[in-house]
Amino acid sequence: MKRRLAALTMAGVLAVSMLAGCGGSSADGSKDGKTEVQESKSEAVGDTKATEGSGEDTDGTGSDSGEAQVVKWYVFGDKMPDHDMVMEDLNKKIKEKINVELDLQVIPQGEFADKMKLASTAGEDFDLVFTSNWLNSFDENMSREAFMPIDELFEKYGQGIKESMPDWLLDIGKVDGKLYAVPNQQIIARQLGVLIQKEYADKYGFNKKSIKDISELEPFLDEIAKNEPTMFPVDVRANAYIENKYEDLVSVAHYACAYIDKNDPDAKLIPATTAMEDQLRLDNEWYKKGYIRKDIATVTDNTADVKANRYVCSLGSYKPGIDAEFSSRQGVPYIAVPIEGTYIKSISGIETMTAVNVNSKNPEAAMKLLNLVYTDKEIFNELLFGLEGTHYEKTGENSAEPVEESKYNYSAYGWKMGNQFNEWYLPGQEEGLWEATDKLNREAQVSVLRGFTFNPANVQAEIAQIAAVDKEYYNGQYTAADIDKYIAERNEKLEQAGLNKVIEELQTQLDTWKNQSK
Template structure:
């Protein structure tokens, strides 16, 4: 998942990415694996497709396009028209708005042929709501190579109620959301490392005192504050893998008991800290209206809260800044299969052709390279040792435009100008890695769907102001939040999800 944005969704985004990513196209790792020769019993043989009618595929991706994206897309369409008698139109859901715009798109009935899908876009709950088309049979005919790439474990993680609703990217890694900061500023301030939230606070404080023209944190309206960083640093895991979910398990607790983050020890002190930080202007007072997700890379902010891909992209674009990445989570996990993937909405007008296009993106390097790296000779070149050399980062930065949904370990190229300590950071993440006993748990929200919706609304209304220090008395604000969450049905949710989790663990001993 590469999310070149200042996006740390309230509560769960960083948690989910830390299941993690680093995603969102998370960060690449030398632990990456892919299986292009799976013995998946669900594979089939391609059949001749009727492509006599020319169609335009409607695809939605997350983020914003490169300056030269239309130029690159024109090259894709030249090939696609020849190969499939089709063209593709790419639409974008911006980072600042995707939390609201993405579900509205799926509910709108707009004919969408392909869309990026992930745990952090609520893939599982959307699938159960009927938002996506089951593709296991269609894929046997129109994307057999892609179907064969899916490992048995990845298939299980993507399957919902016995159906395959997406093609997961086969790029697995250890992911973590971390602190992306300017090394030149750290040296200027005499700071050596950022090992925890308090260290990050020292960096923000130094920015306020020494470089007041910069936004210290670089957060935007959809960031949601540092709550997920707090939870991850304490070893908490978002067991429901949905936006705005405060329901956690502690990875240090073998009893696997689900709890409400807002009723946990330490959360009150965290909110008091956020009140202090807000009063010290560690983030903009207009943060709730700020949608500029490129503040850091454009030199307007001193930090970014994101993953290794964002770090790598910023380092490549600004080597003079000595951009550094400091992991945050107590534990890391191999990213889930649906950390990144592509789905076909139920409203698709051309599902067969969409699958054929996705097959090309996943198995034909010429298509993959175009939408991942740009035009060879203009935006990149491949070196003698098979690495990627970016030629025009302003025109088209490698892996910067939601190509994570079809990211391939076979086609991936390591940039020659990656941060020099990238392997060291990857080792740090690998050293923190746990086997995730909950990786295959996909909860059924139907019994508590009304309560989940109500809790979602409460979190957005009452937790966000606490995260930005807007509440004069954070202790009272927390009490109000807990009361509202309980009234919304949190106890019922915990009871139902605990029942499902216990059954899952018993069946998977």
Template sequence: MKLWKRTLGLATMGLFATAVLGACGNGGTKESADSSDGETTLLMYQVGDKPENYDQLMEIANKRIKEKIGVTLDLQYIGWGDWDKKMPTIINSGENYDIAFASNYSTNAQKGAFADLTDLAPKYASEYMEQLPEMYTTGNQVDGKLYAIPVYGNAWAQQVLTFNKQYLDEYNIDISKVGGSYDSATEVLKAFHEKNPNVAAFAIGQSFRASGNFDYPLGKDYPFAVKIDDSGSPKIINQYEDPEFQDTLRTLRSWYEAGYIPTDAATSTTAYPLDQNTWFVREETQGPMDYGDTILSNAAGQPLVSKPLNEQLKTTSQAQMANFVVSNTSKNKEKAVEFLNLLNTDVELLNGLVYGIEGEAWEKTGDTTIKLLDGYEPNTHMAAWNTGNNMILYTQDSITEEMIKERDESIENATSSPILGFSFNQDNVKTEISSIMNVMSRYISNVNTGSVDPDTTLPKMIEDLKGAGWDTVQKEMQEQLDTFIAENQ
């Protein structure tokens, strides 16, 4: 079902900014309220760390917001370390707030926690909604209705192997044949490891999940997937039973045995920062707003070079990457949607939040291009990916018109997942899913990091998953998916 006609043209503005994901932060709870002088203040919850110059940013922003739509914004940050505890508490308590970065979007939408925006969005946010590619509205439907205003950012995602160029140059390593599979990088890893065995050749830890040509209805942590290139109606499979994916795990096992993967990978939380030379290769996710390796290299402060593992793919998870929802408890639903429209269409407002204070953090070099100044620091602005419409952000003047053209063409031409827009309702199989995740917790890190032999471990893992109710969940998921496909053909 299409909620809006797509009107995307070639844009002339893009993105330079990356999220700095904090592990802590403070965010209280308070009532959304009208001030004593009758002024409406919207209470909004955002995930992440509050910028150090928050007061200055918000003073400038609120002046603009009040001029445009007659309200002000009370933006409360909740740190990443607290988000999964605090936001569910806020939602479940029925607190009166207006806007929030979506927490468990589909599940809470189904529970009625979020306002139905199917009619409100085209009425109060039509300017922005008409700019969105169809995948965002398709990917955010829950039971045929829309409950979110998504951030237009990386409309597709692609897994890549990213190389530290300093080491490529130092050891004269050729990566021209790398791409399309992990195995294609084996000889390159071998060459590096022989030269520098004390640096992690493939820098991964316990959270690493090997990539394949799949879409995952519940995410990579779950043993449910749909193959992208299969013909016919999409089928729910266990990716760990797929022969190609098993070959990938065998490759990772061979890397582990050869010493290319850290010996403690299955339990390690080592970060391997981008800006340090503690790694040779890492797996990254890139999208159109990254302009190839431009944004990644800027974040690292050193040149990086990437090779694709799979294709550019539009998925439900990408569509829901950064959603803003209006609480069903809000007394200001219309104004909340109007504000989200302003945030995503007002160039002055959004760029001031994402880049920081003009003249201190950045200065314009053209109508839509900027130069970053010494005052541009990670803690003096908001993140682009979860603040607003990346297509109206200024670009660094190093980003060329050709790069912008390639970005827009890639958004148009990227492959859409066969299950784009599908949301699985877990109500009938909650017990089985809980048991399945208990099984996965015992195996998943060991299997994906190559720390165990897949040929002996996978049969045990698959048997345990069956015992936990995998077939029951697969049947329920397949039935829901078949219904979804039939209703959307």
């Protein structure tokens, strides 16, 4: 499936959504750019590397094939004091299984992107590396030919990974039909939901297990607004009307330039000036009803109020188990109410991937190791939790609890390094959580534009101007005395900034992509 290579100069201008799971966040992002000579270079490098290495253990099962190959793997985070102790024990098991040793390099997040760029441009010999649309940019790395095409390696040594994931997921790691990165498995589908403090749900009789439309929440919000003067009814972290109906394209700051109706098989483009109107009116209506805090226009950081549980509801991304996770973090019980409808965006999954460095001297060993970590629960969980009795205690067949003041705990890193669905459950997580998340991913509606990404190279100036307008008008819809006037002014400014030119460029690229995909 053809994809276009995003321009590097857009870094910092084109913001992208992160449901995360990570935490997510939430951000979306996404390629032509490659010349015929560059493409030939990539193919030559990939073909050469795929045949390098010892040439032994071709079935990937491990054997007594001599000295183990060392695979250097870069991830971001905080290195634990007992890191070397765990690696020593873990590598005994990895070597026995596939005759490979892991050299896990953990780099602070603030240094990671620069460190990886320097290592790549200097031709450093490392093997595996975390990449995404928000850290160590996949697009930027592809423009520098920093990653190796791994189709043959994946077919030979990555079958365990392939069998464990939905068919559509691998698409996001492909450029011009070649695979360059393996997406990690975690929460990928996007679903809206509402977290509600259980105390107030019980008090006012809110007992719905799910809702079809955000309007079903309004009677409850009315009760909070009228009867709980010291509380804020809702913390809005997602645009419920927009997200339930549309998929955003060309994200800019807080919104997007264009949208498509999720249920439109022709993916007809809808300008932001049209798509956003109903959302802006809803925001204004909620403010006037008292659902939104009165100082919304001036508040830039509500962290203290969130920690103090001053919000009765939080509107954002839903995932299985988020109620227990949020309750544990907040210190008071919350219930989670999903809003019906799960969706896989065109670029969902790009938020967490692992690639093979084009300068890797051990690409076969790297793919064997990635496949092992992705599929072997024993290896994966020792990598995350450390040594039993020293760093954690088992609390069940598939659950564990870190030892207090443990000097090794990467259990929060599961989504960074493989298949999070193999991770042991932590206290507060319900058995079956990962199965439920996997089911949610597999049953979600998949975008008709799956595999398409936008190259902003021809409209960078316009996108920067649109971002400035977005910033100028951000949150103004809540307090606008005349919402019609506000919308008209905002729309005029967006059009003056070049919105229509961006949409024309987007349509051109979409038409090309559709023709190539036939």
